[in-house]
Amino acid sequence: MKLVIDRNGLLKSLAHVQSVVERRNTIPILSNILIDATGDAVTLTATDLEIAVLDSLDAQVMTPGATTVPAHTLFDIVRKLPDGSEICLDTTEAEGRLTLSAGRSRFALSCLPRDDFPVMADDSLPTSFELAAKELARLVDKARFAISTEETRYYLNGIYLHAADQDGDAMLRAVATDGHRLALVQMALPHGAEGMPDVIVPRKTVTEIRKLIDDVSGTVQIALSDTKIKFSVGSVTLTSKLIDGTFPDYNRVIPEGNDKILKVDGASFAAAVDRVSTISTEKSRAVKLAIGTDAVELSANSPDAGSAVEEIAASYGAEPLEVGFNAKYLLDITTQIEGDEAEFVMADSGSPTIVRDGEDDGALYVLMPMRV
Amino acid sequence: MAPKLDHNIEGTNGFCRTCLTDLPPRDTSAPAPPRCPNCHSPRLVKPEQVAGLSIAHIDCDAFYAAIEKRDNPDLATKPVLIGGGVRGVVSTACYIARVDGVHSAMPMFQARKLCPDAVIIKPNMGKYSAAGQQVRQLMEEVTPLVQPVSIDEAFLDLTGTERLHGMVPAKTLCKLAKHIEDKVGITVSIGLSHNKFLAKMASDEDKPAGFFSITSAQTRDYLSAKPVTAIWGVGKAMGKKLNRHGITHVSQLQRMEQAELVKQYGEFGLRLYNLSRGIDHRQVRKTDVVKSISGETTFNEDIADQERLERLLWRQAERVASRAKKTGWAGYTVTLKLKDNQFKSITRSKSLHDPTQLADVIYRTAQPFLAKECTGRKYRLLGVGISNLVDPGDSDPQDLLDPDAATRAKAERAMDLVRNKFGKDAIEKGRSLSTSKQALPEQNEDTDPDPRNL
Numbered sequence: 010m011k012l013v014i015d016r017n018g019l020l021k022s023l024a025h026v027q028s029v030v031e032r033r034n035t036i037p038i039l040s041n042i043l044i045d046a047t048g049d050a051v052t053l054t055a056t057d058l059e060i061a062v063l064d065s066l067d068a069q070v071m072t073p074g075a076t077t078v079p080a081h082t083l084f085d086i087v088r089k090l091p092d093g094s095e096i097c098l099d100t101t102e103a104e105g106r107l108t109l110s111a112g113r114s115r116f117a118l119s120c121l122p123r124d125d126f127p128v129m130a131d132d133s134l135p136t137s138f139e140l141a142a143k144e145l146a147r148l149v150d151k152a153r154f155a156i157s158t159e160e161t162r163y164y165l166n167g168i169y170l171h172a173a174d175q176d177g178d179a180m181l182r183a184v185a186t187d188g189h190r191l192a193l194v195q196m197a198l199p200h201g202a203e204g205m206p207d208v209i210v211p212r213k214t215v216t217e218i219r220k221l222i223d224d225v226s227g228t229v230q231i232a233l234s235d236t237k238i239k240f241s242v243g244s245v246t247l248t249s250k251l252i253d254g255t256f257p258d259y260n261r262v263i264p265e266g267n268d269k270i271l272k273v274d275g276a277s278f279a280a281a282v283d284r285v286s287t288i289s290t291e292k293s294r295a296v297k298l299a300i301g302t303d304a305v306e307l308s309a310n311s312p313d314a315g316s317a318v319e320e321i322a323a324s325y326g327a328e329p330l331e332v333g334f335n336a337k338y339l340l341d342i343t344t345q346i347e348g349d350e351a352e353f354v355m356a357d358s359g360s361p362t363i364v365r366d367g368e369d370d371g372a373l374y375v376l377m378p379m380r381v
Numbered sequence: 382m383a384p385k386l387d388h389n390i391e392g393t394n395g396f397c398r399t400c401l402t403d404l405p406p407r408d409t410s411a412p413a414p415p416r417c418p419n420c421h422s423p424r425l426v427k428p429e430q431v432a433g434l435s436i437a438h439i440d441c442d443a444f445y446a447a448i449e450k451r452d453n454p455d456l457a458t459k460p461v462l463i464g465g466g467v468r469g470v471v472s473t474a475c476y477i478a479r480v481d482g483v484h485s486a487m488p489m490f491q492a493r494k495l496c497p498d499a500v501i502i503k504p505n506m507g508k509y510s511a512a513g514q515q516v517r518q519l520m521e522e523v524t525p526l527v528q529p530v531s532i533d534e535a536f537l538d539l540t541g542t543e544r545l546h547g548m549v550p551a552k553t554l555c556k557l558a559k560h561i562e563d564k565v566g567i568t569v570s571i572g573l574s575h576n577k578f579l580a581k582m583a584s585d586e587d588k589p590a591g592f593f594s595i596t597s598a599q600t601r602d603y604l605s606a607k608p609v610t611a612i613w614g615v616g617k618a619m620g621k622k623l624n625r626h627g628i629t630h631v632s633q634l635q636r637m638e639q640a641e642l643v644k645q646y647g648e649f650g651l652r653l654y655n656l657s658r659g660i661d662h663r664q665v666r667k668t669d670v671v672k673s674i675s676g677e678t679t680f681n682e683d684i685a686d687q688e689r690l691e692r693l694l695w696r697q698a699e700r701v702a703s704r705a706k707k708t709g710w711a712g713y714t715v716t717l718k719l720k721d722n723q724f725k726s727i728t729r730s731k732s733l734h735d736p737t738q739l740a741d742v743i744y745r746t747a748q749p750f751l752a753k754e755c756t757g758r759k760y761r762l763l764g765v766g767i768s769n770l771v772d773p774g775d776s777d778p779q780d781l782l783d784p785d786a787a788t789r790a791k792a793e794r795a796m797d798l799v800r801n802k803f804g805k806d807a808i809e810k811g812r813s814l815s816t817s818k819q820a821l822p823e824q825n826e827d828t829d830p831d832p833r834n835l
Contacts, residue, residue, distance in 0.1 A: 159734060161749075165782075187734075188780040262781045294775050335778070361781060377779050 010074025011101050012046045016087060016094045022064040023084045025245050026055040029062045029217055030080040041077035043126045046070045055080055060214055060249040061129040075123040076100050078107050086116055129248055134232035134239055138201035142225040148183040149219050151194040151372050154341040156212050157187030164254030168215055171207035172198050184259050190338050191262055191375040206235040209252035221245055263375055264361045267354040269327035271300055275351040279343035281319045285309045286336030288317040295333040297381045300325050332358040333381030342374045390543050392552030398424040398592055401556055430594045431551035431573060435540040438572040438580035442589035444533035446475035448512050449502050451566040460499040464489050472504060476589060515565050523557050528665045536577050538665035555592060578613050578661035600659035605632035612656045631657045674710060675766020676700040683722045683759035690763060694751055695744050697765045702740035705767060706797060711736035711776030712767025715746040719754055720762035727754060736776040741789045
């Protein structure tokens with residue numbers, strides 16, 4: 010294999026694929042990236058056996074061929090090469106070595122045979138639809154903070170993506186929960202997604218796809234079966250296995266009888282929570298909300314760090330209520346609120362509370378209070 | 382310290398440990414008086430023995446046995462062993478029993494052979510920990526820098542307390558020892574020196590009710606006669622290794638170069654070099670006493686049956702939870718400990734998202750570990766504990782997805798209430814009820830400091 014490629018293009022592609030490669034690998038080939046040159050293009054592939062990311066870009070291919078080299082090393086080299094340089098990749102000079110030359114720099118990287126590189130089986134993905142990258146980013150951003158890290162409940166370690174019916178409207182819904190809070194975000198079901206299987210997209214896949222669609226203004230093609238999902242963004246495709254499990258019936262978690270409604274200015278509330286929670290520590294993580302008719306007093310107390318109080322304006326119609334929340338969880342939710350108004354729908358200080366974004370009626374959060 | 386100030390500091394000229402009377406100033410060339418001029422006690426502390434020393438180690442004498450003797454004067458003249466059951470070990474032997482060669486950590490059957498008349502008492506940890514607390518409080522009245530090592534021993538740093546107490550540290554300590562004897566009813570032994578390593582060695586020199594000091598000037602000679610195993614950190618294995626190299630006594634280490642020791646034993650060589658010369662830079666630190674709450678049991682017979690082990694796990698989980706609730710702690714980490722019939726220990730830990738003080742959560746966290754180890758192997762010991770302790774305020778939040786957990790938590794807390802009111806046996810869960818009396822665990826006193834009301 011011998012080819013010449015533009016450094017900036019290669020860097021961008023490497024950035025797309027290399028982040029899926031784990032820093033530590035017991036299987037050496039998984040540290041590598043597959044470089045496959047045919048025609049006048051080169052394809053880069055990285056995988057961790059769960060996810061495979063593939064990107065192709067134009068290159069001047071002198072000798073077609075393929076090899077694998079350590080992904081992070083290659084990425085670091087290309088990153089440090091000067092802007093706009095031309096890079097030559099060559100495996101014909103020495104056996105088992107990839108020679109990378111650019112300007113006066115020359116690197117020899119040890120290769121592993123391409124045939125050892127694991128290929129993710131190309132299953133049929135019967136459902137496919139298209140989504141604006143911004144829409145997908147919204148679904149991901151507003152749900153992913155609630156993904157559980159608890160291994161015993163592995164089926165919570167991802168975003169539950171599925172079609173749902175909301176008062177007769179078909180919706181594409183993303184739900185995540187760790188048992189302490191739940192995030193539900195939805196949008197009108199895109200054309201082609203009807204009858205899609207209910208799937209749980211793993212945390213790492215969520216992180217990787219979110220990186221790929223950052224700053225993308227176009228669309229994302231999504232294709233899925235009940236075991237795999239494939240995202241195509243421009244020249245990049247990410248294929249991932251799905252979590253094999255059953256997501257719990259989250260509808261049971263969303264309380265129905267809550268009747269105490271508190272309305273606050275979303276941004277100033279989030280800022281106040283952020284300020285007050287400076288005091289909360291690993292040992293005492295609660296922020297207390299003392300809710301009155303026209304104000305909420307937020308307070309935090311820590312035996313080590315001290316205490317904090319802040320009052321913000323609010324509108325509230327029911328009898329005064331004191332309720333405590335985990336500061337971080339509350340902050341996770343309030344920072345997702347885009348509109349002017351955040352709405353808390355409560356029953357009492359011990360029952361799940363609903364938080365709604367005044368602007369975005371497609372997002373809903375459930376938060377479990379803490380004893381204070 | 383300038384001699385001018387010393388006039389105001391008691392004990393500068395030496396004092397009597399029995400009546401705490403100061404000795405009159407004397408000419409250093411004249412022979413020291415053999416007995417206290419006031420009470421005629423021979424227990425005199427001479428000024429040159431203690432000048433400038435302020436790091437102390439205080440060790441209670443045969444702690445558990447002393448408390449049992451305190452509470453039952455009939456035992457005063459009898460050999461007493463504290464420890465449990467058929468397969469337990471001696472956790473404390475009183476000084477009378479020690480004459481027959483019994484020592485702590487000795488298997489009970491062996492101790493019985495050596496000392497057939499011994500009165501064997503099951504440990505009452507509640508009582509001991511209360512006494513330990515009392516002792517610690519008295520220590521803390523003397524200096525804020527108290528570092529407890531275990532329930533019955535602690536390091537104290539008395540540096541800079543002369544003016545505060547108006548007496549030299551040695552006298553403060555002897556007064557404290559008397560105080561402990563009067564208020565708690567047990568005796569302690571004091572080691573005083575210029576660092577922790579030496580203070581700890583010193584406290585062992587004059588037991589019971591002892592006082593021993595090692596000054597800087599004496600340090601080298603004092604250590605040179607000791608076997609290498611006297612050095613902190615040199616256990617059986619290291620001792621053997623050193624013996625193989627022909628090193629049996631500290632004096633040999635004292636003659637060796639630092640480079641030589643480091644080359645031979647690595648970082649440990651540096652320790653050998655320093656400690657053999659009485660150099661120890663560790664500070665006396667105030668530490669949090671409670672680091673973990675755990676309970677373990679050694680069975681009367683080895684058990685391989687998963688169901689039986691699970692029942693015992695539940696019992697231990699309940700005990701740990703009960704103590705956590707009582708002492709106001711919740712733990713982030715649950716650890717399961719097993720010891721098989723080959724005495725091989727297994728520990729498995731898991732960190733939780735939220736701290737817990739519930740038996741239900743402790744059991745559910747540890748049970749999968751236990752299930753994995755139930756491969757037909759026979760176990761002699763099972764223990765479970767929580768660590769990374771925090772205030773229980775944030776513990777065991779309700780789980781949105783597991784409403785049953787909330788119900789179980791409520792049930793557990795309700796059971797706690799019943800137990801607090803009517804006693805520990807008033808209510809039990811089905812799964813612990815089926816534990817046959819045969820399999821009922823014995824307590825391993827060492828890891829279970831407070832089984833009161835359990």
